[in-house]
Amino acid sequence: MPLLKAPVTDLISTTKSLLKVTFLGTGTSQGVPVIACSCDTCISADPRDKRLRTSVLIEDGTTTVVIDSGPDFRQQMLRAGVKKLDGLVFTHEHKDHLAGLDDVRAFNFQVGKAIDLYASDAVQQAIRREFHYAFESVRYPGVPELNLITIDSRPFRVGTLEFTPIRVKHYLMDVFGFRIGPFTYITDAKSIAQDELQKVRGSRCIVLNALRREPHISHFTLEEAIGLMNDLCPENGYLTHLSHQMGLHSQVSSELPSNIQIAYDGLTIEI
Ligand SMILES: [Zn+2]
Numbered sequence: 001m002p003l004l005k006a007p008v009t010d011l012i013s014t015t016k017s018l019l020k021v022t023f024l025g026t027g028t029s030q031g032v033p034v035i036a037c038s039c040d041t042c043i044s045a046d047p048r049d050k051r052l053r054t055s056v057l058i059e060d061g062t063t064t065v066v067i068d069s070g071p072d073f074r075q076q077m078l079r080a081g082v083k084k085l086d087g088l089v090f091t092h093e094h095k096d097h098l099a100g101l102d103d104v105r106a107f108n109f110q111v112g113k114a115i116d117l118y119a120s121d122a123v124q125q126a127i128r129r130e131f132h133y134a135f136e137s138v139r140y141p142g143v144p145e146l147n148l149i150t151i152d153s154r155p156f157r158v159g160t161l162e163f164t165p166i167r168v169k170h171y172l173m174d175v176f177g178f179r180i181g182p183f184t185y186i187t188d189a190k191s192i193a194q195d196e197l198q199k200v201r202g203s204r205c206i207v208l209n210a211l212r213r214e215p216h217i218s219h220f221t222l223e224e225a226i227g228l229m230n231d232l233c234p235e236n237g238y239l240t241h242l243s244h245q246m247g248l249h250s251q252v253s254s255e256l257p258s259n260i261q262i263a264y265d266g267l268t269i270e271i
């Protein structure tokens with residue numbers, strides 16, 4: 001039977017699922033536009049200048065994961081049409097990455113079970129403090145059903161996706177970036193130790209935070225992010241967690257090397 005003689009490698013390459021990444025939010029903690037601000041970026045009509053708080057959706061056709069559940073989580077799930085969620089993975093405990101967690105209730109009701117949250121001890125402490133009502137012995141009906149799963153520096157798996165944590169520094173705070181196969185996602189970083197950077201090298205696609213042009217105590221500037229991209233040499237680099245102070249998407253985009261782009265809300269890439 002000639003069909004059975006098809007090269008196995010061809011079969012694998014045609015059935016291998018791509019990693020699909022959707023930027024759900026690309027703004028810093030205040031989002032863009034900022035309330036009551038009338039700077040050029042905040043009044044821009046360009047949809048790429050409207051930035052919800054930073055988060056990404058990762059899908060491989062089997063498993064669906066969201067990294068962080070900031071204050072815009074509900075709107076992001078609706079906008080991206082997310083119908084199922086296999087887990088939430090957290091970078092750190094700042095409010096702009098955590099505040100929307102209560103809205104996982106929609107997924108609880110849909111599947112009738114708790115949502116798995118992959119979080120460091122520090123993030124778990126914040127979740128238990130800020131969403132205490134979900135952990136009380138006698139709980140009010142309808143509160144979120146949360147299943148906390150501890151992560152540390154060791155790789156872990158959510159369904160078919162394998163995550164390698166990358167420990168980065170956000171001023172004094174430990175934050176996790178994650179490598180998932182050829183893709184690395186790092187938000188809220190100001191510095192990365194060389195041994196952690198080794199885990200990033202070889203990624204075909206890298207996302208880094210870049211807050212603004214002026215120095216900041218806990219975030220990469222545009223120049224620092226471009227410098228690190230040039231060191232890591234991905235085929236494609238994307239910048240996220242932008243402040244309105246960065247300026248217009250169109251202006252910043254025109255200044256970047258050809259392999260680096262500013263991400264924007266709704267952008268989907270396949271790796
Ligand atoms: Zn942040």
Ligand SMILES: [Zn+2]
Pocket residue numbers: 033034037038039040041042244245
């Ligand atoms: Zn502004």
Ligand SMILES: [Zn+2]
Pocket residue numbers: 092094170188
């Ligand atoms: Zn932060």
